[in-house]
Amino acid sequence: MAPMEPPMGAGGNRRDFMRNGFGSFALVCTFAAQSSLRGSEVTKSSAPATSAGRRFQAASPFTPFQRDLPIPPVLAPVSTRNGVDVYSVDIKDGIAEILPGFETPIYGYEGVYPGPTIRAVKGRPSVVRQTNKLGFDSNVHLHGGYVPAKHDGHPMDVILPGKSFDYTYPNEQDAAMLWYHDHAHGRTAHTLYYGLAGMYLLSDERDVELGLPQDEYDVPLMLADHAFNKDGSFRYAENVDLGFRGDTILVNGAVSPRMTVQRRIYRLRFLNASNARSYNLKLGNGRTMLQVASDGGLLEKPVSRSTVLIHPAERVELLVDFRGFRPGSEIVLQNIDGESPGTKSVMRFDVESGGGAEEFVIPTGRMRTLEKLPAPNASRRWDLGLFTQSGVQWRIAERGFNPDRIDVRPRLGSSELWQWHNPSNRVHPMHLHGMLFRIVERSTGVVHPADRGWKDTIGVLPGETATVQPWFIPHTGRYVFHCHALEHGDKAMMLQLEVEK
Amino acid sequence: MKRVLISTALAFGVLASPALAADEVISGLDTLVWDKPAVSILPGEKVTWQFPGTAQAHHVASNGVDGAAVVDASWTSFTSPLGVPAPNAEFTFTEPGTYKFICTVHKDTMFGTVSVGVAPPPPAPPLPLSQQPLGNDAPAPTTFEKVQEDKAKPKLSKVSATRRARGTVRVKFRVSEQSTVLVSLKRGGKTIKSVVGAGTGSGYLDVKKVKAGRYTVQVRAADVAGNEAAIKKTSITVR
Ligand SMILES: [Cu+2]
Numbered sequence: 001m002a003p004m005e006p007p008m009g010a011g012g013n014r015r016d017f018m019r020n021g022f023g024s025f026a027l028v029c030t031f032a033a034q035s036s037l038r039g040s041e042v043t044k045s046s047a048p049a050t051s052a053g054r055r056f057q058a059a060s061p062f063t064p065f066q067r068d069l070p071i072p073p074v075l076a077p078v079s080t081r082n083g084v085d086v087y088s089v090d091i092k093d094g095i096a097e098i099l100p101g102f103e104t105p106i107y108g109y110e111g112v113y114p115g116p117t118i119r120a121v122k123g124r125p126s127v128v129r130q131t132n133k134l135g136f137d138s139n140v141h142l143h144g145g146y147v148p149a150k151h152d153g154h155p156m157d158v159i160l161p162g163k164s165f166d167y168t169y170p171n172e173q174d175a176a177m178l179w180y181h182d183h184a185h186g187r188t189a190h191t192l193y194y195g196l197a198g199m200y201l202l203s204d205e206r207d208v209e210l211g212l213p214q215d216e217y218d219v220p221l222m223l224a225d226h227a228f229n230k231d232g233s234f235r236y237a238e239n240v241d242l243g244f245r246g247d248t249i250l251v252n253g254a255v256s257p258r259m260t261v262q263r264r265i266y267r268l269r270f271l272n273a274s275n276a277r278s279y280n281l282k283l284g285n286g287r288t289m290l291q292v293a294s295d296g297g298l299l300e301k302p303v304s305r306s307t308v309l310i311h312p313a314e315r316v317e318l319l320v321d322f323r324g325f326r327p328g329s330e331i332v333l334q335n336i337d338g339e340s341p342g343t344k345s346v347m348r349f350d351v352e353s354g355g356g357a358e359e360f361v362i363p364t365g366r367m368r369t370l371e372k373l374p375a376p377n378a379s380r381r382w383d384l385g386l387f388t389q390s391g392v393q394w395r396i397a398e399r400g401f402n403p404d405r406i407d408v409r410p411r412l413g414s415s416e417l418w419q420w421h422n423p424s425n426r427v428h429p430m431h432l433h434g435m436l437f438r439i440v441e442r443s444t445g446v447v448h449p450a451d452r453g454w455k456d457t458i459g460v461l462p463g464e465t466a467t468v469q470p471w472f473i474p475h476t477g478r479y480v481f482h483c484h485a486l487e488h489g490d491k492a493m494m495l496q497l498e499v500e501k
Numbered sequence: 502m503k504r505v506l507i508s509t510a511l512a513f514g515v516l517a518s519p520a521l522a523a524d525e526v527i528s529g530l531d532t533l534v535w536d537k538p539a540v541s542i543l544p545g546e547k548v549t550w551q552f553p554g555t556a557q558a559h560h561v562a563s564n565g566v567d568g569a570a571v572v573d574a575s576w577t578s579f580t581s582p583l584g585v586p587a588p589n590a591e592f593t594f595t596e597p598g599t600y601k602f603i604c605t606v607h608k609d610t611m612f613g614t615v616s617v618g619v620a621p622p623p624p625a626p627p628l629p630l631s632q633q634p635l636g637n638d639a640p641a642p643t644t645f646e647k648v649q650e651d652k653a654k655p656k657l658s659k660v661s662a663t664r665r666a667r668g669t670v671r672v673k674f675r676v677s678e679q680s681t682v683l684v685s686l687k688r689g690g691k692t693i694k695s696v697v698g699a700g701t702g703s704g705y706l707d708v709k710k711v712k713a714g715r716y717t718v719q720v721r722a723a724d725v726a727g728n729e730a731a732i733k734k735t736s737i738t739v740r
Contacts, residue, residue, distance in 0.1 A: 062639040099635075227637075230630040237533060237609040241558035247637040256639075263651075263679075263725040284646035324726040326649040334645055342637030357681055357699030358725070386558060388583055392605045425585065 061099035062248060064256035064345040065332075071219070072199065072252060075116035077126075085126040087118065091140075091159075091182075091196065092133035098253060102232025106195035107134060107182075113253050114222045114273070115180070115198025120171045122204035128167045128180075132159040138191070139165070141183035141433065142200060143313060144295055144456045146173045149477025152434050155185035155494070156403045172474070174368070175204040176297035176454075177220070177269045177315045185403075189275055189486035193236055193244065197222065197273045206298065206368065211361030213267040213319070219259070220269045223310070224250050225277045225343060240392050242426065243276020243312075243485040247342045249335065256345040262355025263323045265362060267292070270318070272310045276485040278427055278459060280337040281308040281346065283320065287331070290362065293317035296436045296454020298368040303450040307336065311429040311459030313484035316450075319362055320349075327353040370453065373438065373471050378416040380408070384428050384460065384483070384493070393492045394428075394483060400492035401482075407495040410472040419467045420460040428488065430468075431457040433479040435499075437470035457484055472499045526551060529559045529587070529604055529611060538613035541621045542594060548615050549591040550581070550602070557606075558583045561590050564603040564612060567622070576600055655680045655722050657730035662718045662737040665707065670737055672718055673705040680724045684708060686716040686737075711739050 079086040094111030098104045109115030109130075120126050132138045137160060141153030150157070151167045159165045182188055182196035199220045207214070225246035227235040236244065251257050268289075272279060283289055291303045295315050302319070310316050325331070329351040338344035382396050393400050399407065410416060417440065420430050436454040439447050443465040451458075460466045482494035524547045525540040540548065550561040562580035573596050581590030583606070594600060597618035604611035614622060656677035665671045672684045684706045685695040693716065696706045715738045722730040 060638050061635075062637040064639055064642065228635045230633045230635045232635075233631050235634055238607060239533065239557075240606045282645075284648065287646075324650050326651050329648040329650075330646065331648060332642060332645040334642065340637070341641035342639050345639070345642050353679070355725075356679070386583060388560070388580070388605075392583070 061102065062255055062342055064342075065258040065330075065348040067100070067254045067257045069219075069221075069257040069259040069347065070252045070254050072114045072222075073110075073112070073116045075110075075118050083124055085120065085124060087126060087128045088131070089116070089128055090131050090133050091138050094195070096195070096253060098226075098250065098255065099228060099232050102228075104228075104232050104234060106234070107191060108195045109180075109198050113195035113197075115196070117198065117220055118180070118200045120169065120200065120202045122171055122173070122175060122202060125171055126169045128169070129164055130159060130167060131164040132161055135161055136187075137161070137184045138182055138196070139184050140167055140180050142167070142169055142178055142180050143431070144176055144178040144315070144436075145169055145200070145202075145434070146436075146474050147434055148475045149434065149479055149499075152477075152479060153183040154433075154478060154480060155183055155401075158184050171202055173202070174297045175202050175207055176295070177201055177271065177293065177317060179222075179271050179273065179315075181273070185401075186490050189238070189244065189490050190236070192273065192486055193224075193226070193275055194234060197224075199269075199271060201269070210298075210363050210367055211359075212292065212363070213265050213360040217264055217360060218267045218269070220252075220271070221347075222250075222252050222271050222273045223279060223346065224272075224274045226250055238487065239276075240394070240487050240491055241386065243487045244274075245277060245339075245343075247340055249338075249343055249346055251347045256342075256347055258348045258350050260352050261322045261349050262352060263325065263327070264355045264358055265319055265321050265323070265360050268318045268320055269293075270308075270310060270316045272312050272314050274312050276312055276487060277343075278309060278311045278337065278429075279335045279346070281310065281316075282306065282334050282336050284331040289318040289320050291316060291318050291450045292363065292367065294450060294453045295456045299450065299453040300368055300370055301366055301449075302363055303448075305450065308450075309459070311427055311457065311484075312486070313429055313431055313457045314459065321362065322349065322351055323358065325351045327351055368453075370438075373415045373469055374413065376415050376417045376469055378410070378414075379419070380416060381419045381421055382430075382495075384420065384422045384430075385424055391491070394488040396483075396493055396495050399495060401480075401494040401496075403496070405496065406478070406498045408497040409500055410470075410497060412476050412499050412501055413473055415469055415471045417467055417469055419465060420458070421465045422460045422462065425462045426485070426488075427462065428460045428493070429457050429484040430460055430481065431484045432470055432481040434475060434477075435470055435472055435479070437468040439466065440469050441467040475499065476501055524549070525615070527613070528553060529555065529561065531555045531557050533557075533607045533610045535604075535611055535613045539616070539621055540613075541616040542618075544595055544597055544618045545593065546617075547591055547593040549589055551589045552584070552587040555586040558585050559587045559604050559606060559611070560584070561587075561602050562605055564601040567599040567601060567614065651724065651726035652728065653724075654728045655724040655730045657682075657720060657722045657733050659703065660718075660720050660733040660735055662735050664737065664739060668709060668711050668739065670708045670711050670716075670718070670739065671705050672708065672720060673703070674720050674722075674733070675703045676701055676722045676730070678724050680722040680730070682706065683721045683723075685719045685721075686711060687719055688714060688716050713739050715739075 077085040094108040137158035139158045178200040182191040227246040333346040482489040528536040529552045560581045594617040600615040659675040679701040681699045720733045
């Protein structure tokens with residue numbers, strides 16, 4: 001039996017005991033049995049068989065909470081030699097079963113939606129060979145990554161049909177939930193909608209030191225709204241003003257699914273991969289969730305939340321503690337900003353027994369110390385607006401995208417204050433490639449504690465002026481910054497910066 | 502709004518025409534369709550586009566013509582300003598032909614035709630299933646949680662301690678549900694040794710390397726939800 005030693009950082013105070021039980025004291029082993037103790041544990045039901053049965057009984061393919069949450073496959077490296085993980089991915093057509101009994105044609109990394117999850121480790125570079133087997137240009141952007149310009153997936157750097165490109169990712173930044181998606185010029189609203197998005201989970205030793213849930217208790221969740229045609233295909237209609245709005249919420253490619261959870265702590269990592277929809281998440285009737293991370297990884301301290309607003313391309317990582325619920329309990333995660341029944345139900349958590357003793361911990365203190373930025377050496381104001389010259393277009397500072405023009409030339413290592421000024425009545429999730437920023441000020445109120453970590457995307461609200469401070473590290477070269485409402489970014493809310501030595 | 506209308510009309514050199522019964526009014530809607538995507542008029546008649554009560558940006562613009570009609574050149578550059586709601590726009594058609602209009606913000610769904618003095622285009626054949634919407638008909642959720650919180654304490658029973666091999670104390674117990682169990686050997690109020698285990702039903706934990714002496718054995722159990730059982734104690738002498 002394990003001798004009792006408090007793990008590093010967990011402490012042994014009364015508060016930890018209240019939150020974590022004896023689990024906070026040590027890694028707990030199962031005590032030796034006199035009789036068959038395991039007989040009373042419920043084995044996890046095999047998902048496919050039961051869900052197939054349920055699907056047949058569902059009144060409509062849109063009935064929520066009928067399908068078990070799918071977990072995208074984790075991509076296996078083709079080589080791990082010399083400390084580098086090498087992956088190979090085909091960008092190709094595929095068929096997904098999203099509505100039971102229907103086939104939905106998609107574009108997919110490895111032909112699946114969501115694309116396979118890449119699990120990378122800080123300090124171990126990865127190389128992803130992407131082969132374009134589609135009939136048109138494609139490329140891949142690692143969103144949130146510190147990536148050399150050549151490998152960033154700039155809109156004009158494309159992989160021609162039939163060709164490959166080896167994207168090299170240094171993985172030198174702190175752990176964060178990144179994601180990868182198509183970024184070919186003018187086409188992202190179409191290609192992401194039809195499936196070209198996958199998750200990239202970069203981890204480091206801090207996750208382990210803090211005792212954050214791992215493996216099956218660490219769950220990536222990709223949110224996206226869609227609409228369908230009668231043959232099961234995705235339905236898309238362009239809306240340059242509002243951006244696309246679907247009447248159905250998919251989580252990891254399933255219509256408002258159910259997720260069976262044990263009486264454990266879960267790390268739920270949400271990515272909003274929708275074209276343009278923002279979500280306002282609420283658990284049950286307003287149960288608290290503990291946010292531990294945002295776009296750029298861990299927050300300095302966990303933040304307790306009862307609702308969570310997540311704009312396109314943002315990530316929010318929440319710890320949810322299901323230990324206090326008896327088996328059979330059901331808790332819905334709703335989108336309280338949904339405008340229709342189908343856009344209100346995100347997913348449901350169904351509590352089952354089993355899972356044994358909790359070995360993970362809910363952090364209570366400091367998780368991370370954020371680096372101090374250098375003092376800003378310039379201030380810029382970017383006006384966001386809709387124009388009708390040369391077709392209908394959103395613009396930044398009254399400029400559309402021009403790949404032959406560099407709009408900002410900051411020095412490597414410097415920082416600036418960027419003021420996003422949004423007099424329009426739409427949210428603009430403004431995203432900077434290859435670098436991170438901090439939110440400094442918002443005209444709509446104080447910066448929420450959960451928004452004080454490293455960010456790569458900020459949802460600038462209607463009528464809001466928001467100031468961010470980007471830090472132009474770690475690479476020189478040409479990058480873009482743009483609105484991640486994809487219909488806005490494609491038309492033509494995107495400018496270029498070149499970080500110079 | 503009135504001024505916008507006049508300036509639009511003047512800018513494109515449209516002749517003011519007397520109101521005719523056959524003039525058409527077309528509404529752009531926030532469901533991203535035109536209420537009348539195909540209208541027929543005679544040369545000299547007027548079409549007005551309006552956007553009553555809309556909360557999304559719309560407008561109307563020329564999308565060219567169908568067929569080789571003699572076209573009023575001003576149609577080619579016809580476009581009205583965006584707005585929420587957008588101002589009304591109008592155009593008086595003088596030449597026969599089939600004129601196409603569009604809202605460029607919603608080009609996949611907001612397009613239509615004005616047939617001027619020519620036969621309207623035949624009704625389109627029914628769309629294939631791949632272009633007909635399959636709307637989400639799920640009912641609105643009403644219950645957001647069906648929850649039973651676990652507030653019940655686990656039951657800890659049958660606590661006993663026995664000497665095993667040299668310096669080892671085996672502490673047996675029974676817990677009524679999945680719990681984490683903490684066994685402590687105490688002397689003079691101080692914890693000398695302790696062991697943690699987890700499980701359910703009957704079990705035991707061995708405390709090893711215990712020096713000779715008389716100890717109080719304390720057993721605590723907390724269930725998954727953190728509810729603690731009443732503490733149980735016994736004693737043992739290690740030789
Ligand atoms: Cu935008």
